[in-house]
């Protein structure tokens with residue numbers, strides 16, 4: 001993990017030196033512009049790449065040769081699609097993990113309970129999942145995490161130890177909040193892009209081409225195309241004798 005305060009102090013110092021040199025007409029202003037641009041690009045890259053573990057340690061896969069794999073579903077529960085996902089998982093005797101958004105949990109508690117009743121795991125995926133969530137303060141993140149944790153526990157009696165950042169974005173403020181709340185920050189190493197591509201065949205082939213023991217697959221239980229994708233993935237993994245387990249089981253695997 002990088003020391004963000006140290007890195008940002010060093011970057012600020014470099015910029016100050018450049019400004020001084022620019023004022024003294026020893027450097028062109030382009031040095032400052034390009035440095036700022038590079039700084040912002042680097043910040044964006046480390047924020048969006050959980051597997052680099054820059055701000056917080058993330059669980060993105062398990063190093064194992066055992067044919068186990070974790071299917072994960074984000075952004076539910078959805079009143080139409082989550083029950084259909086559950087039915088497919090049951091048909092193939094697969095277990096999965098659902099990273100639920102708190103405000104949806106509040107609206108559909110019966111689906112949350114059904115997820116637990118069928119032996120799957122639930123993770124926290126923030127309360128609002130707002131487009132600006134990455135700019136939250138430590139306190140803002142704590143409110144997002146604690147509110148959703150409390151809802152899940154109230155409905156199911158289960159306290160989740162899993163958290164997945166919305167959009168997969170980690171920040172120093174989120175890392176500080178996770179140090180207080182303590183859950184495992186869960187990422188993935190196979191992104192389906194099922195919210196981006198529309199054709200199920202393209203999405204499932206993309207996933208299946210990257211399958212490896214110990215992988216974590218990211219899907220969404222909020223849309224129609226994910227159902228066909230899931231069915232194809234389940235058929236192939238079943239044929240190849242993969243055991244589909246929850247994140248908790250994958251994490252605890254020796």
Ligand SMILES: [Zn+2]
Pocket residue numbers: 074075125129166167
């Ligand atoms: Zn999400």
